[in-house]
Amino acid sequence: MQSILTNDKPGIDARIHGERYTELPRDLYIPPDALEVYLETFEGPLDLLLYLIRKHNLDILDIPMAELTRQYIGYVEKMQAINLELAADYLLMSAMLIEIKSRMLLPRPTEVESEDDPRAELVRRLMEYEAIKLVAQKLDELPQVGLDLMVANAYFEKIVHVQATQVSMEDLMLAWQNVLKRASHFAHHKVGMAELSVREHMSQILRKLKAQNMMEFSALFDIETDGIPKLIVCFLAILELAREGLVKITQQSAFTPVYLKINQS
Amino acid sequence: MELNNTTQMKMILEAALLTSPIPLSLDDMLRLFSERIERATLRMLLDELKQDWQARTPISMELVEVASGWRFQALPELTPYLSRLNPDRPHRYSRAAMETLAIIAYRQPVTRGDIEELRGVAVNPNTMRQLQERDWIDVVGQRDVPGRPSLYATTKTFLDDLNLKSLADLPAMETFIEQPFVEEKPLVEEWPEVTAHVDFLDNGASSAN
Amino acid sequence: MELNNTTQMKMILEAALLTSPIPLSLDDMLRLFSERIERATLRMLLDELKQDWQARTPISMELVEVASGWRFQALPELTPYLSRLNPDRPHRYSRAAMETLAIIAYRQPVTRGDIEELRGVAVNPNTMRQLQERDWIDVVGQRDVPGRPSLYATTKTFLDDLNLKSLADLPAMETFIEQPFVEEKPLVEEWPEVTAHVDFLDNGASSAN
Numbered sequence: 001m002q003s004i005l006t007n008d009k010p011g012i013d014a015r016i017h018g019e020r021y022t023e024l025p026r027d028l029y030i031p032p033d034a035l036e037v038y039l040e041t042f043e044g045p046l047d048l049l050l051y052l053i054r055k056h057n058l059d060i061l062d063i064p065m066a067e068l069t070r071q072y073i074g075y076v077e078k079m080q081a082i083n084l085e086l087a088a089d090y091l092l093m094s095a096m097l098i099e100i101k102s103r104m105l106l107p108r109p110t111e112v113e114s115e116d117d118p119r120a121e122l123v124r125r126l127m128e129y130e131a132i133k134l135v136a137q138k139l140d141e142l143p144q145v146g147l148d149l150m151v152a153n154a155y156f157e158k159i160v161h162v163q164a165t166q167v168s169m170e171d172l173m174l175a176w177q178n179v180l181k182r183a184s185h186f187a188h189h190k191v192g193m194a195e196l197s198v199r200e201h202m203s204q205i206l207r208k209l210k211a212q213n214m215m216e217f218s219a220l221f222d223i224e225t226d227g228i229p230k231l232i233v234c235f236l237a238i239l240e241l242a243r244e245g246l247v248k249i250t251q252q253s254a255f256t257p258v259y260l261k262i263n264q265s
Numbered sequence: 266m267e268l269n270n271t272t273q274m275k276m277i278l279e280a281a282l283l284t285s286p287i288p289l290s291l292d293d294m295l296r297l298f299s300e301r302i303e304r305a306t307l308r309m310l311l312d313e314l315k316q317d318w319q320a321r322t323p324i325s326m327e328l329v330e331v332a333s334g335w336r337f338q339a340l341p342e343l344t345p346y347l348s349r350l351n352p353d354r355p356h357r358y359s360r361a362a363m364e365t366l367a368i369i370a371y372r373q374p375v376t377r378g379d380i381e382e383l384r385g386v387a388v389n390p391n392t393m394r395q396l397q398e399r400d401w402i403d404v405v406g407q408r409d410v411p412g413r414p415s416l417y418a419t420t421k422t423f424l425d426d427l428n429l430k431s432l433a434d435l436p437a438m439e440t441f442i443e444q445p446f447v448e449e450k451p452l453v454e455e456w457p458e459v460t461a462h463v464d465f466l467d468n469g470a471s472s473a474n
Numbered sequence: 475m476e477l478n479n480t481t482q483m484k485m486i487l488e489a490a491l492l493t494s495p496i497p498l499s500l501d502d503m504l505r506l507f508s509e510r511i512e513r514a515t516l517r518m519l520l521d522e523l524k525q526d527w528q529a530r531t532p533i534s535m536e537l538v539e540v541a542s543g544w545r546f547q548a549l550p551e552l553t554p555y556l557s558r559l560n561p562d563r564p565h566r567y568s569r570a571a572m573e574t575l576a577i578i579a580y581r582q583p584v585t586r587g588d589i590e591e592l593r594g595v596a597v598n599p600n601t602m603r604q605l606q607e608r609d610w611i612d613v614v615g616q617r618d619v620p621g622r623p624s625l626y627a628t629t630k631t632f633l634d635d636l637n638l639k640s641l642a643d644l645p646a647m648e649t650f651i652e653q654p655f656v657e658e659k660p661l662v663e664e665w666p667e668v669t670a671h672v673d674f675l676d677n678g679a680s681s682a683n
Contacts, residue, residue, distance in 0.1 A: 043361055044386030089386045125385070131438050132383060136367035138436035140357065143341060145426040147357070150347045150493040152326060152337035154535060156284040156548035156556050172636070173645045175572035176580060200641040203582045203627035206614040245618035246583075246625070263618045273532055277555045280534040280548040283492055284556060296558050325485040326492055339489040346486045347493060349505050 045093035046129040048075065053126070060126060063119055065101040072097055096122070201237035202246075209247065209262045217249070217258035274298065275314050282314075283326075288334035288425055311335060332424030332431060362392045366401065370423070371438055374405050374416035393417075401426070483507065484523050491523075492535075497543035520544060571601045575610065579632070579644060583614050583625035602626070610635070 042048040052071045053060055076090045103118040143149050205220055220238065221231055238260065241247040251258045281297055282289060291304055294311075315328040318337075326337045339347055358366065365388060368380050377388050396402045401423040407413040419432070429435065490506055491498055500513055503520075524537040527546075535546045548556055567575070574597060577589050589597050605611045610632040616622040628641070638644065 043364060044384055046385035093385070125383075129383060129385065132364055132367050132371070135371060135436060135438045136360065136363040139367050139370070139427070140363045142427045142429075142436070144357075145338075145428070147348075148341060148344050149428060150339040150344060150489070151286065152283045152339075152492050153286045153495040154283045154492050154546040154548070155495075155497075156280065156553060171567070171572055172576050172579065175569065176576035176645075197640075197642050199580075199582050203614050206583060206625065206627070210615060246615055262615055276532050276534040277552055280552045281556050281559060283535055283546070284548050285559065286495065289559070293559055297555050323482055323485050325489040337492070339493050343486055343489045346506050347490050350490060350494065350498070350502055 043133070045072075045090045046126060047133070048072065048090070049093070050126060050130055050133070060123060063123065065097065065104055065119065069094075069097040069101050197233045198236045198240060201234050202241050205234075205237055205241060205260075206246065206262070209260060214259050214261040217260055220260065271310060271313070274302075275310050275317070278310055278314055282328065282335060282337050285336070288331050288336040290334035293334065329428070330430060331428060333421040336425075338428075358395070359392075361389060362395060365392050366396060366419075366423075369396075369402050369417050370419045370432065370435060373418040376408055376414040376416055378414055399426075480519060480522070483511075484519055484526070487519055487523055491537065491544060491546050494545070497540050497545040499543035502543065567604075568601070570595075570598060571604060574601050575605060575628075578605075578611050578626050579628050579641065582627040582641075584627075585617055585623035585625055587623055 073094050076094050100118045221234055242249055245263055247260050248263045249260055277297055318328055326339055328337055365380055368383050380388050400420055402417050403420055404415040405418040406416045408416055486506055527537055535548055537546055573593055574589055577592050578584055586597050609629055611626050612629050613624040614627045615625045617625055
């Protein structure tokens with residue numbers, strides 16, 4: 001057996017028994033050795049069945065099962081001799097066709113409903129497959145980017161620094177850990193959690209004073225909404241600010257309002 | 266550059282669209298400007314830009330809206346010229362791949378089992394991989410049956426690449442109609458798929474020697 | 475399309491240049507046309523095309539000649555806008571910047587001197603500027619000591635960007651104490667004792683200088 005096929009370019013360039021084929025034969029009569037080549041071009045048993053139906057002008061809604069089965073099995077038998085693996089899907093269909101054919105031979109009850117036609121399921125599958133097959137061809141005909149459509153892709157010089165740097169909570173924790181670690185060797189500072197909210201309030205009070213220059217002591221507290229702990233923290237923040245010399249606390253005389261301002265001295 | 270008028274905003278849009286290799290969504294384009302812009306304003310600018318390009322004679326590029334956004338593309342008539350630049354263009358898919366794709370597109374979401382039942386043959390895993398690598402299909406879930414098979418659907422890239430805005434723009438699926446028999450054209454076009462089989466034949470030949 | 479005049483050839487050139495991700499050489503561009511074209515003619519067409527684009531106001535793209543050929547590119551002035559579309563991988567702050575930020579967050583309000591003392595090294599002015607430009611820290615006052623150094627605190631933007639409601643939501647420092655690097659367990663609680671020890675070390679270090 002000598003069959004050499006080359007297909008480095010689209011189209012057919014087949015040598016079978018030394019004879020060169022550049023085109024498929026008009027009919028499906030095929031030299032036996034090359035049969036599988038043609039069967040490969042069918043996308044499975046449904047495709048082959050559709051081909052036979054079309055080829056022999058059979059009515060899909062009233063398929064002559066004997067005729068179709070004979071045609072089909074004829075091809076499958078030829079194929080079987082060569083390529084068992086390929087035949088597996090096709091064999092299953094052979095069995096199904098024979099089963100449908102034999103069911104049709106059985107005497108039917110007098111009132112036969114069309115739904116009971118043993119061919120109904122096969123017809124449904126064939127119709128559905130053909131619809132897909134046709135629409136697949138249409139899809140293939142649509143213009144495709146890269147093949148039929150060229151999209152704009154001109155150049156621009158990318159610059160990098162626009163995106164803001166990202167910081168996660170973890171990064172910050174890690175950085176603080178490092179500071180604490182190093183602080184244990186270097187620092188004189190007292191570093192403690194308890195002070196955090198006090199420190200936060202210190203910043204807030206400084207901001208308010210910066211904006212308003214001078215504020216009445218009680219205006220720094222939101223007595224109605226802040227809970228007791230927050231009020232205490234706020235008060236501690238004011239004391240700390242005063243202790244650090246960041247704010248000045250003044251009062252004209254006893255029982256008059258207390259004022260805070262940033263220490264400008 | 267001051268963004269004091271729509272002309273300048275259009276120029277920024279134009280430059281962004283001409284330099285982006287992928288379609289830009291409205292959200293993408295809103296990010297171009299520092300000030301807040303209404304989506305309606307943006308749509309209006311895009312329409313104007315589209316018309317500006319249409320008004321040029323002769324036209325080289327057109328602004329189109331596809332599934333994932335807007336893009337400039339060369340007029341299809343120019344493709345024959347432009348493709349001379351890149352002789353090694355992507356291949357068309359095999360008929361098997363196109364049928365698989367059609368089933369996924371028209372029947373989505375589907376499992377491999379669904380595809381096999383419809384086509385009557387086993388699905389080549391390479392076909393699925395090929396379509397996934399192209400970013401034309403992806404897994405959108407699992408069907409709640411034993412084995413939990415993956416459910417496949419088409420992507421926005423698939424629509425973009427076929428120049429479609431939505432699945433509704435796909436060619437209509439026709440039901441079975443009596444057609445005059447024509448010699449199967451795909452027989453020839455699908456020839457390359459024979460390759461694998463040729464190997465088999467060759468092996469047979471060599472073992473016979 | 476008939477290539478009966480230079481305008482149409484320019485349109486093909488324009489489409490080719492706008493759709494190419496790489497510069498096109500003269501040889502590339504000669505391949506665009508089926509008929510033979512002189513290089514001089516092509517150069518002339520390119521110059522005309524360049525001028526056509528320069529004549530548009532305002533300009534979005536320019537045709538330039540670079541080492542490997544010709545390409546359209548967005549005007550450099552537009553780059554800041556276009557870069558917003560494809561932010562490169564977000565940068566990370568240096569360790570120094572992160573530590574500075576951590577100190578300001580946990581110890582606010584603090585001066586640069588405070589930060590330097592805590593970290594044991596000088597603070598890079600760029601770091602402070604970087605954090606201020608990001609609107610993560612700002613100056614809330616001056617400490618009443620000679621030189622009146624600025625007091626830094628974190629801003630609301632900082633809290634927003636880290637998805638925190640208040641500084642109280644920052645990870646508690648207690649969680650760090652169990653870390654293996656801490657030799658003395660009561661690092662925070664008995665800080666004053668550690669301080670004394672640090673003083674001793676510092677003195678040692680400075681006397682060694």
